[in-house]
Amino acid sequence: MPRRGEYTRNFPLPGPRAAEPVRIGIRTVTGQTADGRQQSPSLDPADFTCSPLAGELADEWVEKAAAATLSATAAALYRQAITLFCRHVDAHVPHAVKASLGEPEPDLAHALTDWTRLLPAAYGPGSRVPAALAGKLRILITRRAEHPDRPVAAGLRHWASGHVGLRGGQTQELDEFTRADKKELVKAAWSDHLAITARIRRGWEVAATGKDPAEDGWDRPVNLLWAIANDAWTCEEIAEHLPGWHEMPPSLRALMPPGTLPHFGKRMVLRHLVRQLFPHNLDLHSYRILLMAATGRSSEEVSALTEDDIEFGPRSVVIDFTKGRAHARTRQAFSTLGEQADGLLHPRRPKLDAAALAQALLELATPLARRASIAPVPLFLRAAVDPYTLRIRRFSGDTVASQLSDWLDFHGVSVEGPVDIRRLRKSGKVEKALAFRGRVSDIADDHSQQTFRGHYAHGTTLRVIAGNVIATAQRRWLDHALNGPVVLSEEAERSLAEPGAADALGLSQEEIDQLRDGQLDMGVSSCKDQVDAAATVIMTLLAENASLREHAAGRLAVIPFPAERARLL
Structure with missing residues (x-):
């Protein structure tokens, strides 16, 4: 290896720049x-x-x-x-x-x-x-x-x-759901969660009893479920073997919704069969509502979770949330309800257990992820038939005929104001503001102050913060008004009652009584004799008595006014 100073040439010059790509057409x-x-x-x-x-x-x-x-x-x-x-x-x-x-x-x-x-x-x-x-x-x-x-x-x-010359614009901020509306949302989502779990469990149980439709017949739904569950036949192949509209047996016609047109018959049969085994987009609205209510997080953070973001513990679950727009990841732990809650046959309210909900979503999504070779497994994964092809995709909250408004109509839930899932996040923020008594450092701990000021510090949240500030100020002044000024603490009063304390401080018994009664308070308005101001008396005593100054510095709650200023009072 050459030593310093032994190089015979400089570094090579950069080579010629590559030619610009030539693009034509679309x-x-x-x-x-x-x-x-x-x-x-x-x-x-x-x-x-x-x-x-x-x-x-x-x-x-x-x-x-x-x-x-x-x-x-x-x-x-x-x-x-x-x-x-x-x-x-x-x-x-x-x-x-x-x-x-x-x-x-x-x-x-x-x-x-x-x-x-x-x-x-x-x-x-x-x-x-x-x-x-x-x-x-x-x-x-x-x-x-x-x-x-x-x-x-x-x-x-x-x-x-330079500057673009246009203002960034503004958005109309949304208020939270009312407590009654949120309660109805969570209640409907919990009922739907139980129904989805029972439906899919029953579908897999029925599929396990089926046989190959090529051997046992294409007109039996149990065989078609077996073919889809075991990926033995694709949905396109099943559609080719299904009988036509006029030849379709009653067992398959019963799977179609009322009013189905003839050219949609096979598609409706396949859609029904797939929904017996896998969740569809409308189902995942319920899990999004429950997980948002359990964690207090936004829709984007919840729907983007994968199995790598979740760490289960014996009594808790740790979830890593990703904020896409802020490019930030935050970790939060949630306690579980434990096995005692599972023993309740008829719980009074939905169990907002983040660990149980995440586990349920993983059980629903894992078969789909394996079929589509998706890793890590996303929690919000759904299956759809379009038109005869089984497509596995992530959850989308704005899919046509499968939006939150469609979910509300399907479950018969009505809410006041606009139908927007972001209002559920605002509801969690308001509850957090109430729990932490308006402390901004605790309310805005999962996003920047700018985001909190622009999107959350309004409406009920702002009223809670302002109300707590006003209540704190009123409580402070009310305590001062009710308790009055405190000149001597209990320890100081006991020390004055000791023998020889008055002589050591250079005070007479009358002056000690005046201190105890509050006549030597610092405020002129609270003096019994406003001509002979208390501040004048006590400051004169402090100015003339060194031992009293030392004792007052440690035991008396007085304001160290100069003696000259005290005499002016």
Whole structure:
């Protein structure tokens, strides 16, 4: 190995930069939805007159998605920003066909300013979308400006380095569910949990008694359940072997909901059979409600849990929650109700046991995860037939015909105000505020102060905090008014009664009695003789008697006013 100073040449120069990728045609970005599905929004620059500009922005969009792993929602928002701006350029910029990020003419900086000015008019007051769209376009232009081989006009560089010029907007904050509404929600969810558990347990028991439908017949539901449970036949193959609408036996017709159209018959039969073995999206609403009520966490944190986030103990369970937007993980322990609660045949209220709920969800999701080779096992996993294919996906709270409002209608539950699962999280926050008597450090312990101030410190929570502040102040002043000033403690009063204490302090018996009665209090308003102020007397005593000052410093609760100021009183 050469020593210092023995190198014969410097480090090699960097090699030539790779050529810029040439993209033509439609640009496509693939992103993942909240329930694990893949979506691929696309953009064709040829749809615009300013196709060179659209191509440049689309290229940055594709590279941004590849570098940052954008979600399907974020990818669609970038595409929307590019589409709206290119349409604006086509409609309002002269010679739009020559528009390019690297050319000074036509002036795209002016077009961007005009576009951002007109954006809010297309949305409601206080909408956050205009600022989000302008911000996405600014990110793409900034990304291109930072690349050494991609020219960007000076005006666009100045626009990208400045402020977008749009307010971030505001959202209408939601209030919590009333206590009665929350009670009804939890009660309905608990009843549904018991029904789901019984249904799926019965389905697997029935499937265990079935046989191969190829040998024992395709017209028996028990054989079809056996085929689905053992993955012996796919749902597509079962649909091919099912008899037609007119030949379908009563045993299979009984599985269809009333009013089923003929061309939906086979699909309804398969959907019913799959629901006897696996949970569907509407079922998981109940578990989300119960787990949110048991943990006090948000819907996103609860529905994103996997088996790796849960650690079971003998008397507790430790759960790691992930905040997606804050990119933070927090750990929280929950005690279990134990085996004594299982002995109650008819409990008075639902058991909000986080450990039991997590265990129940794992039992429901594990067969689906094994079938789809998903690891680690997500707690909220569901099966669906679309149209004849068994699809295993994560829970989605905004699926068509399977939203929270549909769950409420199905179970006959009505709530006051908007139907939004976030209100259940707010209910937990209000209960936490009441339990901790409005202490913000305890209420806002699972998110930032900015989030608490913007999303939770309003409504009932704010009234609880303000009420506790007012009550604390009133209690303090009321205690002062009722108890009065305390000059001597009990220990000091006993020491004054000892023989020789008066001589040691340089006080007469009359002055000791005045101290005991409160006549030598520091406040002028509480003096019995306001002409001969108590502060004057006691400060004179303290100023003239060193031993009394030493004793007062340790035993007397007095304010050390200077003797000159005390005499002015």
